[in-house]
Amino acid sequence: MTAPNPIAVTGAPLLRVEHLTMRFGGLVAVNDVSFTALNREITAIIGPNGAGKTTLFNCLTGFYSPTVGRLTLRHPDGREFLLERMPGYVISQKAAVARTFQNIRLFSGMSILENLLVAQHNKLQRASAWSIAGLLGLPGYRRAEKEAIDLASYWLDRVKLLEYADWQAGNLPYGAQRRLEIARAMCTEPVLLCLDEPAAGLNPRESAELSELLRFIRDEHKIGVLLIEHDMSVVMTISDHVVVLDYGRKIADGTPEVVKNDPAVIRAYLGEEEDEELPEIVARDLGVDGSEGHRTGEGT
Amino acid sequence: MTALPLSRSRGIQWSAVLREAGLTAFVAFLLTVPLVGLRTVDRPTGLTIDARFDEVLVAVFLVFIGRLGLGLIREGQALLVLVLALLATGVGIVAPLPTQVLEVILVGGGLVIAIRATVTLVTNRSTLSQAERDKRMDVVAAKVQHASRWLAPIGIGFALIFPFLPFADRHLIDIGILLLTYIMLGWGLNIVVGLAGLLDLGYVAFYAVGAYSYALLATIFGWSFWVCLPLAGLFAALSGVLLGFPVLRLRGDYFAIVTLGFGEIIRIVLLNWYEFTGGPNGIIGIPRPTFFGIADFTRTPTDGMPAFHELFGLPFSSLQRIIFLYYVILVLALIVNVFTLRVRKLPLGRAWEALREDDIASASLGINRTNAKLAAFAIAAMFGGFAGSFFATRQGFISPESFTFIESAIILAIVVLGGMGSQLGVVIATFLVIGLPEVFRELEQYRMLAFGAGMVLIMLWRPRGLLAHRDPTVTLGGARKAPSGPGSAAAGGVS
Numbered sequence: 001m002t003a004p005n006p007i008a009v010t011g012a013p014l015l016r017v018e019h020l021t022m023r024f025g026g027l028v029a030v031n032d033v034s035f036t037a038l039n040r041e042i043t044a045i046i047g048p049n050g051a052g053k054t055t056l057f058n059c060l061t062g063f064y065s066p067t068v069g070r071l072t073l074r075h076p077d078g079r080e081f082l083l084e085r086m087p088g089y090v091i092s093q094k095a096a097v098a099r100t101f102q103n104i105r106l107f108s109g110m111s112i113l114e115n116l117l118v119a120q121h122n123k124l125q126r127a128s129a130w131s132i133a134g135l136l137g138l139p140g141y142r143r144a145e146k147e148a149i150d151l152a153s154y155w156l157d158r159v160k161l162l163e164y165a166d167w168q169a170g171n172l173p174y175g176a177q178r179r180l181e182i183a184r185a186m187c188t189e190p191v192l193l194c195l196d197e198p199a200a201g202l203n204p205r206e207s208a209e210l211s212e213l214l215r216f217i218r219d220e221h222k223i224g225v226l227l228i229e230h231d232m233s234v235v236m237t238i239s240d241h242v243v244v245l246d247y248g249r250k251i252a253d254g255t256p257e258v259v260k261n262d263p264a265v266i267r268a269y270l271g272e273e274e275d276e277e278l279p280e281i282v283a284r285d286l287g288v289d290g291s292e293g294h295r296t297g298e299g300t
Numbered sequence: 301m302t303a304l305p306l307s308r309s310r311g312i313q314w315s316a317v318l319r320e321a322g323l324t325a326f327v328a329f330l331l332t333v334p335l336v337g338l339r340t341v342d343r344p345t346g347l348t349i350d351a352r353f354d355e356v357l358v359a360v361f362l363v364f365i366g367r368l369g370l371g372l373i374r375e376g377q378a379l380l381v382l383v384l385a386l387l388a389t390g391v392g393i394v395a396p397l398p399t400q401v402l403e404v405i406l407v408g409g410g411l412v413i414a415i416r417a418t419v420t421l422v423t424n425r426s427t428l429s430q431a432e433r434d435k436r437m438d439v440v441a442a443k444v445q446h447a448s449r450w451l452a453p454i455g456i457g458f459a460l461i462f463p464f465l466p467f468a469d470r471h472l473i474d475i476g477i478l479l480l481t482y483i484m485l486g487w488g489l490n491i492v493v494g495l496a497g498l499l500d501l502g503y504v505a506f507y508a509v510g511a512y513s514y515a516l517l518a519t520i521f522g523w524s525f526w527v528c529l530p531l532a533g534l535f536a537a538l539s540g541v542l543l544g545f546p547v548l549r550l551r552g553d554y555f556a557i558v559t560l561g562f563g564e565i566i567r568i569v570l571l572n573w574y575e576f577t578g579g580p581n582g583i584i585g586i587p588r589p590t591f592f593g594i595a596d597f598t599r600t601p602t603d604g605m606p607a608f609h610e611l612f613g614l615p616f617s618s619l620q621r622i623i624f625l626y627y628v629i630l631v632l633a634l635i636v637n638v639f640t641l642r643v644r645k646l647p648l649g650r651a652w653e654a655l656r657e658d659d660i661a662s663a664s665l666g667i668n669r670t671n672a673k674l675a676a677f678a679i680a681a682m683f684g685g686f687a688g689s690f691f692a693t694r695q696g697f698i699s700p701e702s703f704t705f706i707e708s709a710i711i712l713a714i715v716v717l718g719g720m721g722s723q724l725g726v727v728i729a730t731f732l733v734i735g736l737p738e739v740f741r742e743l744e745q746y747r748m749l750a751f752g753a754g755m756v757l758i759m760l761w762r763p764r765g766l767l768a769h770r771d772p773t774v775t776l777g778g779a780r781k782a783p784s785g786p787g788s789a790a791a792g793g794v795s
Contacts, residue, residue, distance in 0.1 A: 061664060092666030099664050107657035110650075111772035117647075118654040119665045124647035134646040135639070145774075153776065165776035188665055 012074050014039040014224040015060075015192055020069035022055050022248075029055040030066075031248040037192070037241070039076060042218055042225040044235045044256075047245035048268060053228045054102060056245070057194055060226070061099045062088030073097065075191055076222075093122050098190035100181040102197045102228075108170025112161060112180060115169050116152035117145075119187035124148055155183040159213065175206045179213070186217065192224045193217065199231040207231055211238045236260070244268065317371035321364050328363035332356045362409060369413045373420050382417035385410045437762060441719070441769035448724045455727070459630055463623040473622050475738050477629055477694065481687055482734045484633035486714040486726035488683030491640060493712065494721035495649060496676035497656025498548075499556040502563025503711050505543075506536040506681040508570060508703035510688025515583040515698055516576075525589035525693050529686060536685025537678040539566075544677040548670055563708055571700040582699025588621065589628065589693050597621035625694050632690060636683045637723055645773045652676050653721075710734075713751075717758055719765025728766060 013036035022030040030052040037043040045053050059066045060083060071083035073095050081095040091097050107115050117124070127144030128134030134141045156162040159179035164172065169180060178198055185193055195214075199207045211234050218225055229235045235242065235256070242259040244252040246268040252259050259265055337356040338349055365388070369381045392406030444451075459480075463473055485507065492500045513532035517523050523531075547558045570577045577583070590596050595608040599616050608624075609616040643649040651672045654662045663669055692698050714733050718725025732754070737747050762768065 063660075063663075088663045089666050089668050092664060093668075101661070101664075105658045105661035105664075107654050107661065109657050109770060110653060111775070113774055113776050114650060114653075114772055117774065118650050118662070118667070121647050121651050121654075122666050125651075128646055128648070131643060131646050131648045134648075135642050137642075149774065149776065162776075166772055184665070 013037060014074060014076075015226070016070075016072040016074070017056075017060075018070045018072070020056065020059060020071065021067050022052070022059055022064060023067045028248050030059065030245075032068075033245065033248070033250045035243045035250060035253055037224050037226055039191070039224045040218055040222050041240040042214060042227055042238050043241045043243065044227045044229055044239035045243045045245060046229065046232075046235055046259075047251075050247075051245040052248040053245055054196055055248075057099060057196055057226075057228060059084070060091075060194060061097055062086055062091040073192065092188055092190075096189065096191045097194060098185035098188045098192070099194040100178075100185050100196055100198060102200065104174075104177045104181055106169040106177055106181060106184070108168070110169060111166050112156065112169050112172070113149070113152055113165045115180065115184050116155060116187045117148055119184045120148045120151065151189075152183075152187060155186050158216070159183045175202050178202065178206075178210070182213065182217075186221070190223060192226060194226045196228045197230060198227070199229055199234045202231075204233075207234055210234065214238055313375065317368060317375060320371055321367040324367040325360050325364035329356070329360045332359045362406060366409050366413060370416065373413075373417050378417040378420040382414055382421065385414035385417060389414065438769055441767045442771075444767055445722070445724065445769045445771060451724070456634070463626055470619060470622060473619075473626055475735070477622070477626050478738065479730055479734055480626070480629040480633050481691060482711065482714060482730045483727055484629065484636055484687045485684060485711045486718065486730055487633065487636040487640060487723065488680045488687065489711050489715050490721060490723070490726055491643075491652075491680040491683075492676050493715050495640075495644065495656065496652040496673060497720075498673060498676065499552070499559075499712075500677075500680075501556050501560035501705075501708055501712065502543075502566075503559075503680070503684055504703050504705070504708040505563040505566040506540060506684030507688040507691070507707070508566050508700075509536045509539045509681075510685030511692040511698050511703070512570060512577060512583070512688075513685065514689030515586045515692045518587045518693075519583060519585065522587075524593055525587065525689070526593055529689050532689035533682040533685040536688065537682040540678040540681025541674055544674045548673045548677070560705070560708075563703075563705060567700050567703050570703070578699075580699060580701075582697055582701070583692075584697050586692050586696050586698065588696065589625070591624065597624065625690075629687075629690055629694075632686055639679075639683075640723060648672065648675060650773065713755070716765055717754075719762075719768035721770060722765065722767040725765055725767035 015037040017036070018034050020030055020033045021028065033052075033056065035043075045056065047053055055064065058064045059069075060071060062083065066084050069084060073081045073083055075081075075096070081091075083091055083095060083097070086095060107118060110118070124141075124144055125131075128141045129138075153162060153165070156165055159176075159182065161172075161176060161180060161183070164176070169177070172180060178201070182193075182195065182198060185195075198214075199210055202210060214225055214227070215238055217223065227235070227239065239256050242252070242254065242256050243250060244259055244262070244265050246264075251264040251268055252262040254262070333356055336359060337352055339352055341348055341350050369385060372378075372381050387410075389407050389410035392403055392410060459476075462468055462476060468476075485503070489500065489503045492498050492503070510532040513535040514525070514528045517528045517531060518525070543559070543562050547555060547562070550558060571580055573579070588597065590605065591608050591611075594606075595601075595611045596603075596605045597608050597620055599607065599609075601607050607616075608614075608620055614620070640649075644653075651662065651667050654665075654667065655669060655672055659669055662672075691702070695702075710733060714726055714729045717733065718727070718729035733751075736750075758766070
């Protein structure tokens, strides 16, 4: 779909996941997964339910500390962070990794604008001198707050929610909440944006708008995007690179075209079936239907 | 039990209404037999039990009639019920009844049902759904909240001139001091419970730490109140951090239980560390505050300080110190209020509210949860400590008796009743919880009864507190008007 990004190809990868393993007692949720994600690229992680995608995200963003493995994040300016050693909030604060959640987690009692200001907490907290300058109402803090509101307005405009800025976040319709969560993550000014099923529950038009937004984030803000998604129409059109997980293992890795035709992926999504027309069916399934869990073999 | 009628077009469902009333009467019967029907009497021969079945009968009958009235209101017969209820009230006043309680029930119940029927007649309220009612209540709360813009200056102005009003005697000023102490504690706890969403059941511990800090520093070292006040706040804040470190990783109920335990630990330590705290005897002879170290409020000061009344050329009056104490607590309380109002608009305050809403999302946005919660805990504890040292200097005597769990519960009740996070709500709730019992001292034995009834009513009508309405801390000018309540967004047609 998109031509390989020359800058990304030449530079070191933004994120390097090496031998990541996450065990919960006897259950191995993620098993020796290694892949890289490049800057200015959208890397999609797909796989059937229970493949370990969200666990991988939770390891990346510090909610779990992985059993084995190394997660290296390399900023464009050359600084490197070992994410597996950092507690959750530091990953966002210092390593600049932002995420959204599969089940939307907004501050639903607060206004939309406030949601975006909370996302800029650390910047504002420094500007308010840990509340002291803020309590005194010093001009430095007022300026910082105005800048924060400007940034929030920019992203609200981008996700078409500007005129609802003073609404309570919980009152927004579902699709708008999804967009707001992405805007909130972007307000932390990340180098890597991790989106956990951003298209879940969206109608086709909203999905198309989401694809547009993600392309915009990649191209204009020049950051890496990591995407868990079941909606194959989104994955196949916007991803530069797809990683496929099944039962916690990586079974394929490559461009959407390569992955689409990979026999292991076809097996994971459709089950074993000897049929010469299989690739076409798979292409249709991966491209249009996007549902998963056809492990027992699809008849049509 | 019985299905609510969906429309008023059908006739009265007598069977449903009667069944409901019958069931309620049956419950009333079960309750009144042991509570009203049996009465222990102390006779020379020993304790005997008298049966009072006629009273039970009347009570059950009244409950039946009352429930029937409510059912008929719902069925659209409000006018009829209004007339009957007023009639019952009249009978209750005129006719002789076996006991006074029944007279109260008849008159009070009749009036309540009459009011209920009138409200229904005027507003058609009973036909509204619960969501619509909540929305209306929220609109009222929002109006009150917005009115606090001019209500607050009036209130503060009144509080400032209150001690000099002609009717303000010593008793009323004392009540004022008591109210302000609880308002300050309520505002302090509101930081933890209302903003940060941490249910702290042991707030009184910090109050105790502040009180004992001042009492011990003042009695052992002889330091003045104005030196000890910040120290007491500091000690309380330190104890808050000390408790916070291990506890803040807990969530919800577990957190509440541990804070409850901490409150009791402090009290029991104070009770048993006899050599240091005086144990159950408490600490006596705590010095009274001076006029900022300049003048003393006694008639003839002993330690070379000039007397307040001589310094200002006033006649001596013991009221002067009371009025001074009143202003001290007023200023302290207002400091807490100003702090909370300002901090809500700062990143720290927003982080607290974000933690209350969703702490996982907060962490994903780079908020250090432990630090933010510790800050909330320490700041609230500090304000509790200030209030505590004020309490010690006002009383002149403290003992562990004053710092029991019921104090924590009352402060928490004030915060929850007022509406979590609402500053004005705390004031109103303090007047209800502390002020009313003080005014109606004669009815003290019914205090807990009224307290419980009030809590039940709040749970039914305003589960989120009296003034549970939150205004955004920052707004974007020129944006579309925010909807007034939940559910209206769907009509907004976003996206």
